[in-house]
Amino acid sequence: MKQLTFDAVVIGGGAAGMAAALELDARGHSVLILEREDALGGILMQCIHNGFGLIEFNEELTGPEFAQRFEEKVVARNIQVSLRTTVLDIREEEGAKAIYCVSPEQGMMRVQARTIVLAMGCRERNRGNIRIPGTRPAGIYTAGLAQRLVNIEGYIPGKDVVIIGSGDIGLIMARRMSWSGCKVHAVIEILPYPSGLTRNIVQCLNDFGIPLYLSHLVTDIYGNDRVEGIEVTPIESGALMHEKAFKIACDTVLLSVGLVPENELSRNAGIEIQPTTNGPWVDSMLMTTMPGVFACGNVLHVHDLVDYVVEEARRAGANAAAWLSGYRPARELRVKTGQNIRYVLPMRINPERENRLYMRSLVVKNDARLEVRLDGAVVKSRRLAHVQPSEMLSLTLAPEELSAAGRDSTIEIALV
Amino acid sequence: MISDWKRSQEMKEIYDVAIIGAGVCGANVARKLSQYELDVVLLEKEIDVSLGTSKANSGIVHGGFHDHISTLKARLELQGALMFDRLHEELDFPFERCGILVAALHEDEMKAIEQLYLQGVENGVIGIEMCSRERMLELEPKLNPDVVGGLYAPSGGILEPYRFVFSLVESARNNGVQVKTEFEVEAAERRGDCWHIRAKGGQEIRARYVVNSAGLHADSVSAAFGAERFTIMPRKGEYYLLDRTTKAKPSRVIFPVPTEVSKGILVIPTVEGTVLIGPTASPAQSKEDFATTREQLEHVLHAARMMVPAISENDVITSFAGLRAAYGSDFYIALSEKVPALVHVAGIQSPGLTASPAIGEYVKDLLKKAGLRLVEKPDWDPCVRKVPRARDADPFALDALVAQDPAYGDIVCRCERVSEAEIVAAIRAGHTTLDGIKYYTRAQMGRCQGGFCTYKIIRILMRETGMRFDQITKRGGDSFVLKGSL
Numbered sequence: 017m018k019q020l021t022f023d024a025v026v027i028g029g030g031a032a033g034m035a036a037a038l039e040l041d042a043r044g045h046s047v048l049i050l051e052r053e054d055a056l057g058g059i060l061m062q063c064i065h066n067g068f069g070l071i072e073f074n075e076e077l078t079g080p081e082f083a084q085r086f087e088e089k090v091v092a093r094n095i096q097v098s099l100r101t102t103v104l105d106i107r108e109e110e111g112a113k114a115i116y117c118v119s120p121e122q123g124m125m126r127v128q129a130r131t132i133v134l135a136m137g138c139r140e141r142n143r144g145n146i147r148i149p150g151t152r153p154a155g156i157y158t159a160g161l162a163q164r165l166v167n168i169e170g171y172i173p174g175k176d177v178v179i180i181g182s183g184d185i186g187l188i189m190a191r192r193m194s195w196s197g198c199k200v201h202a203v204i205e206i207l208p209y210p211s212g213l214t215r216n217i218v219q220c221l222n223d224f225g226i227p228l229y230l231s232h233l234v235t236d237i238y239g240n241d242r243v244e245g246i247e248v249t250p251i252e253s254g255a256l257m258h259e260k261a262f263k264i265a266c267d268t269v270l271l272s273v274g275l276v277p278e279n280e281l282s283r284n285a286g287i288e289i290q291p292t293t294n295g296p297w298v299d300s301m302l303m304t305t306m307p308g309v310f311a312c313g314n315v316l317h318v319h320d321l322v323d324y325v326v327e328e329a330r331r332a333g334a335n336a337a338a339w340l341s342g343y344r345p346a347r348e349l350r351v352k353t354g355q356n357i358r359y360v361l362p363m364r365i366n367p368e369r370e371n372r373l374y375m376r377s378l379v380v381k382n383d384a385r386l387e388v389r390l391d392g393a394v395v396k397s398r399r400l401a402h403v404q405p406s407e408m409l410s411l412t413l414a415p416e417e418l419s420a421a422g423r424d425s426t427i428e429i430a431l432v
Numbered sequence: 433m434i435s436d437w438k439r440s441q442e443m444k445e446i447y448d449v450a451i452i453g454a455g456v457c458g459a460n461v462a463r464k465l466s467q468y469e470l471d472v473v474l475l476e477k478e479i480d481v482s483l484g485t486s487k488a489n490s491g492i493v494h495g496g497f498h499d500h501i502s503t504l505k506a507r508l509e510l511q512g513a514l515m516f517d518r519l520h521e522e523l524d525f526p527f528e529r530c531g532i533l534v535a536a537l538h539e540d541e542m543k544a545i546e547q548l549y550l551q552g553v554e555n556g557v558i559g560i561e562m563c564s565r566e567r568m569l570e571l572e573p574k575l576n577p578d579v580v581g582g583l584y585a586p587s588g589g590i591l592e593p594y595r596f597v598f599s600l601v602e603s604a605r606n607n608g609v610q611v612k613t614e615f616e617v618e619a620a621e622r623r624g625d626c627w628h629i630r631a632k633g634g635q636e637i638r639a640r641y642v643v644n645s646a647g648l649h650a651d652s653v654s655a656a657f658g659a660e661r662f663t664i665m666p667r668k669g670e671y672y673l674l675d676r677t678t679k680a681k682p683s684r685v686i687f688p689v690p691t692e693v694s695k696g697i698l699v700i701p702t703v704e705g706t707v708l709i710g711p712t713a714s715p716a717q718s719k720e721d722f723a724t725t726r727e728q729l730e731h732v733l734h735a736a737r738m739m740v741p742a743i744s745e746n747d748v749i750t751s752f753a754g755l756r757a758a759y760g761s762d763f764y765i766a767l768s769e770k771v772p773a774l775v776h777v778a779g780i781q782s783p784g785l786t787a788s789p790a791i792g793e794y795v796k797d798l799l800k801k802a803g804l805r806l807v808e809k810p811d812w813d814p815c816v817r818k819v820p821r822a823r824d825a826d827p828f829a830l831d832a833l834v835a836q837d838p839a840y841g842d843i844v845c846r847c848e849r850v851s852e853a854e855i856v857a858a859i860r861a862g863h864t865t866l867d868g869i870k871y872y873t874r875a876q877m878g879r880c881q882g883g884f885c886t887y888k889i890i891r892i893l894m895r896e897t898g899m900r901f902d903q904i905t906k907r908g909g910d911s912f913v914l915k916g917s918l
């Protein structure tokens with residue numbers, strides 16, 4: 017079995033992995049990126065539509081173009097990349113971290129590292145996760161799989177399509193399928209508001225005249241060999257209106273019902289996972305409960321925009337480098353979720369440095385105020401015209417704003 | 433390139449035995465008969481074997497205490513259950529004797545436990561034990577703490593039913609049995625000492641003896657032979673499958689106290705580490721009605737939580753349904769009294785899987801009684817080639833596998849850790865649909881349910897078989913996966 021040693025190993029070569037690796041490299045550490053696919057870029061490679069990079073590059077790029085900008089830097093810096101390599105296990109062995117991975121060319125490898133950056137991305141929730149009853153015919157796909165089939169493999173999974181869930185990937189696929197000559201009959205969403213970005217509702221549904229049924233539940237899928245249709249039931253004041261249920265004939269069902277961070281590796285390594293994010297618990301350095309193991313991108317929590325992914329990943333990479341050089345925060349404050357907040361990330365902040373926090377709302381609200389409270393006292397607040405769970409919020413906390421913090425102080429974020 | 437075994441299918445003039453239906457019963461009969469100097473053909477209407485009831489069930493090797501020894505099914509169950517250790521060694525399929533618990537949640541259920549216990553003792557079940565509350569919780573800490581007592585049958589076990597059938601069929605094939613899929617028996621006629629059997633597509637084969645192991649359709653097959661008239665009623669059992677990360681995974685199979693009509697909703701740790709909860713018991717609309725329903729699945733969750741409170745709907749990765757071939761209260765395994773040389777293997781409800789190896793023996797004896805000459809083959813090989821699984825290999829073993837075949841280093845299904853080499857092995861063994869590959873390898877069976885690997889499997893299938901994209905199906909028929917290309 018091949019043995020390798022690096023200062024840092026980055027697991028996953030998507031946007032997050034590349035951004036983190038570049039930071040580690042820039043600070044003089046040896047880095048290896050392990051990526052299971054035969055190219056870098058991750059999920060970006062199948063997102064051939066525009067709209068990536070508005071924050072990062074101040075221009076509109078496609079997913080592969082965005083990825084290419086990072087890949088070029090990785091190549092230019094001569095960062096080592098092992099493609100077609102699947103990480104199977106992370107272990108602590110004799111005080112070091114060992115990563116077991118396998119590839120057809122190299123066989124099994126044991127890579128020893130002082131620090132690891134987790135950047136494995138996320139996977140899509142599927143039919144079983146949302147428990148739609150009915151038959152199990154061909155023609156049911158997650159939106160991301162359909163995106164892959166159409167954009168990269170060049171196949172059309174079906175002609176008469178219904179999309180379940182109004183997540184961004186589903187919305188984008190509604191437009192993509194329409195462009196490919198398919199009829200998208202409807203998008204069905206259980207919640208009273210869409211879970212995708214507003215710009216996607218406009219550009220991908222409204223522009224194509226695709227109806228969006230909010231507060232509707234798919235209660236049956238029928239068809240034996242291939243999907244023949246679905247049954248949709250309206251929800252009124254929380255109750256299913258069975259007498260108003262209707263059917264939509266279709267040969268294809270695409271599911272866009274959420275993403276889940278891919279943390280099986282982390283879990284097996286004993287890293288603590290947060291139930292609110294399905295990602296690792298992290299401290300002010302984005303370090304998990306396994307010392308020296310950092311996390312960023314969609315494996316940490318699901319992001320709406322790749323721009324935020326790379327921003328976060330840069331910090332994880334820089335922090336991992338600092339950690340390698342011996343930096344440890346002198347003091348950390350606990351971060352609590354207050355009213356109307358589903359999660360705040362990270363779970364600790366460093367009062368002596370600038371902290372970037374990400375959070376999601378539990379509610380849809382106009383004219384809201386995002387408040388940061390230090391031991392109950394508001395130290396920062398911001399007006400927000402509109403908040404909804406699907407749009408991530410962020411804020412920066414400077415050391416000056418935390419000057420009143422004592423040893424056991426707590427920060428609480430709330431939406432009022 | 434078409435898979436190896438499909439190529440080796442040359443037609444025989446007249447077969448000694450034709451077996452109709454490649455479920456676990458037909459497969460066991462086929463493997464048993466492959467020990468003798470006979471020309472045997474196994475006929476299956478679907479595109480692959482084991483796509484009937486034998487793929488969607490609880491996968492339990494039962495404990496031998498649910499039915500009284502006076503019934504045929506109890507006798508075959510007890511005999512069959514004892515045969516699994518040997519079969520497991522010979523045939524590469526996942527099997528484990530994890531033990532079975534029957535848990536009583538109320539004092540008034542203890543009467544029924546006692547009766548099951550006495551029945552088990554009378555049936556000769558080895559190691560069966562009446563348990564106190566403390567003993568039950570010691571055997572299974574995940575149990576509802578309100579348990580008042582129960583029964584423990586240590587010899588009960590779990591297996592992957594489709595892998596069992598695949599291995600049986602592979603073994604039968606290795607020993608000369610021919611397998612014809614997409615051969616739906618529609619009509620038969622006795623001419624001289626021979627049955628002429630016609631399939632829906634018009635193909636015809638001839639055989640001296642016939643075994644009707646057509647599961648749900650054993651009634652219509654019997655009718656096609658002009659034999660006994662009877663009716664099989666489909667009775668549905670719905671399940672949820674839970675992710676292997678669930679905190680609710682017990683280490684033993686947990687049964688509630690049975691009712692008149694069913695064994696109840698069970699919590700089953702599968703051999704592959706996931707958890708199965710179910711099955712319900714309700715009439716099906718038809719023999720093709722495999723739909724799950726919200727009400728029944730809610731009942732599954734509720735009843736399973738009574739046994740193991742930690743079960744959460746967040747752990748659900750999929751649901752499915754299987755159909756019991758209900759007919760009377762016992763198995764119907766007998767020579768036809770109306771027509772010659774036909775054996776019915778019908779009404780094989782639970783514990784059919786457990787009993788199936790014994791059913792193979794029993795049917796062989798019936799055929800012998802009807803005049804079939806049995807001469808043992810000197811070179812019968814009981815073992816199938818074991819396909820190494822990346823999932824089971826430690827780092828050194830996997831390194832060695834990749835050195836032999838680089839395709840072991842390409843992990844296609846990340847959730848269940850299945851390599852390309854295993855997918856190729858499935859295809860070469862004749863499983864050329866997405867479902868067939870899933871049952872053989874477990875790829876697409878994990879938490880992402882194929883979200884990441886389906887397109888990779890499609891690529892491999894096309895490469896290995898030469899199929900076009902529009903020929904790829906989920907499980908044959910019209911279950912086409914792709915509808916066009918750009």
Ligand SMILES: Cc1cc2nc3c(=O)[nH]c(=O)nc-3n(C[C@H](O)[C@H](O)[C@H](O)COP(=O)(O)OP(=O)(O)OC[C@H]3O[C@@H](n4cnc5c(N)ncnc54)[C@H](O)[C@@H]3O)c2cc1C
Binds near residue numbers: 063
């Ligand atoms: C199906 C899908 C479609 C999306 N579409 C859009 C969109 O249209 N627009 C948008 O703004 N955002 C979209 N997103 C969000 C997008 O993923 C993020 O914006 C960003 O690209 C995520 O970057 P990442 O590096 O965190 O994850 P990824 O890009 O997913 O990268 C993770 C990488 O890790 C690798 N990996 C995982 N496990 C292992 C392992 N064990 N060993 C080795 N390598 C491993 C993977 O192969 C992958 O390359 C989509 C997400 C998904 C899941």
Ligand SMILES: Cc1cc2nc3c(=O)[nH]c(=O)nc-3n(C[C@H](O)[C@H](O)[C@H](O)COP(=O)(O)OP(=O)(O)OC[C@H]3O[C@@H](n4cnc5c(N)ncnc54)[C@H](O)[C@@H]3O)c2cc1C
Binds near residue numbers: 486650
């Ligand atoms: C919900 C449920 C749970 C169960 N749990 C257990 C358990 O835990 N343990 C246990 O021991 N038993 C269990 N059983 C019982 C067990 O699954 C069955 O007894 C067993 O699978 C029956 O096998 P079979 O070969 O008779 O039928 P099948 O598996 O249905 O095989 C019949 C085959 O015949 C084919 N066929 C039908 N008509 C034709 C035709 N005209 N021409 C050609 N081919 C045809 C079908 O396609 C099918 O492949 C369970 C059953 C159910 C439904």
